[in-house]
Amino acid sequence: MRLGLTTGFGTVGPPDDVAALVAHAEAVGFDSVWLTEHVVVPVDHAPRYPYTDDGRLPIGAGADLPDPLTWLAFAAAHTRRLLLGTGCLVLPQRNPVVLAKEAATVDRLSGGRLRLGVGLGWMREEAEAVGSAWEDRADRVEEGIALLRDLWSPGPSALPGGPALSLPAPSAGTVPIVVCGPSRAAARRAGRVGDGYLCGHRDPEVVADRLAALRAAATDAGRDPDGIEVTVGATPRLRTLEAMAALGVHRAFVTLPCRGAERDRAALDRLAPLVEAAAAL
Numbered sequence: 001m002r003l004g005l006t007t008g009f010g011t012v013g014p015p016d017d018v019a020a021l022v023a024h025a026e027a028v029g030f031d032s033v034w035l036t037e038h039v040v041v042p043v044d045h046a047p048r049y050p051y052t053d054d055g056r057l058p059i060g061a062g063a064d065l066p067d068p069l070t071w072l073a074f075a076a077a078h079t080r081r082l083l084l085g086t087g088c089l090v091l092p093q094r095n096p097v098v099l100a101k102e103a104a105t106v107d108r109l110s111g112g113r114l115r116l117g118v119g120l121g122w123m124r125e126e127a128e129a130v131g132s133a134w135e136d137r138a139d140r141v142e143e144g145i146a147l148l149r150d151l152w153s154p155g156p157s158a159l160p161g162g163p164a165l166s167l168p169a170p171s172a173g174t175v176p177i178v179v180c181g182p183s184r185a186a187a188r189r190a191g192r193v194g195d196g197y198l199c200g201h202r203d204p205e206v207v208a209d210r211l212a213a214l215r216a217a218a219t220d221a222g223r224d225p226d227g228i229e230v231t232v233g234a235t236p237r238l239r240t241l242e243a244m245a246a247l248g249v250h251r252a253f254v255t256l257p258c259r260g261a262e263r264d265r266a267a268l269d270r271l272a273p274l275v276e277a278a279a280a281l
Helices: 017-028 068-076 096-109 124-127 137-150 184-193 204-220 238-246 261-279
Strands: 002-006 034-037 083-086 114-117 158-161 162-164 178-179 198-199 229-233 251-255
Touching: 002 178, 017 068, 017 261, 034 068, 034 251, 068 096, 096 114, 096 137, 096 158, 114 137, 114 198, 124 137, 137 158, 137 178, 137 184, 178 184, 184 198, 184 204, 198 204, 204 229, 204 238, 238 251, 238 261
Parallel strands: 002 034, 002 251, 034 083, 083 114, 114 178, 178 198, 198 229, 229 251
Antiparallel strands: 158 162
16 A cells, blocks of 8 residues: 555645655655645535534645645646555536646656546535536536546547647646545545545545445446556554555555644654554554
8 A cells, every 4th residue: 555645724834844745744655645726715614524523624724725736736736656646636627628738747857646536516605616617516526537648648639629739748648637525425536537536524434335345346347447547545653554555555645734844854754654664564
């Protein structure tokens, strides 16, 4: 099993500290860094956040939430092997034609290291703030994924203004698309159309349920479930990683916010034995 890192929320920090964080994460053996997205955080929102008991974000509206692709492009300049993942972009709030260009550019500049995690989004107030329709967002995610792949493929794409090309193409001709979400519906979507699946749940029983849904959907779609890379959130305990590995999970990520270069380096050094132990699972 591979171990990744998410910086969670509040991740801008001084540039030198961010550069040091990702460089040292790579040095101690982490395989990836993942960043989430909120374009805006409403001062008040309905309690729909799926990872806390009260349905509220574990931050205030005043926390730093950088644009993931911009942050990852910065991280790419200070690393050589670390995979760069969005976990996740809210695809219905983005124009897929513009996103195809942005993602391909980051992928090319990073030497093919981008993993584009996309999901529906859970905060209706945020969708309304950016003028994005809410009710049909599931359909638009799958349509957006199909359009991204078409824009990255050779030859013109059929767009409203006529056939058009989107260049540069990604390094390997496409960017792996990771379908994100905690629900069975997200797992089924990953089984149908994802190159990967990201589930933020840290409970192995919940993950087992989602992977069963993913595998059934992949089989129904004529796809090989084992070809879909699975990434999950996890607490930094070997027992948890062992349970996830037994389910067939390929990667787990742990949370380490940017708190200053010295504190970050010490925290990464403490996690280094866990990275090594995970690699043996």
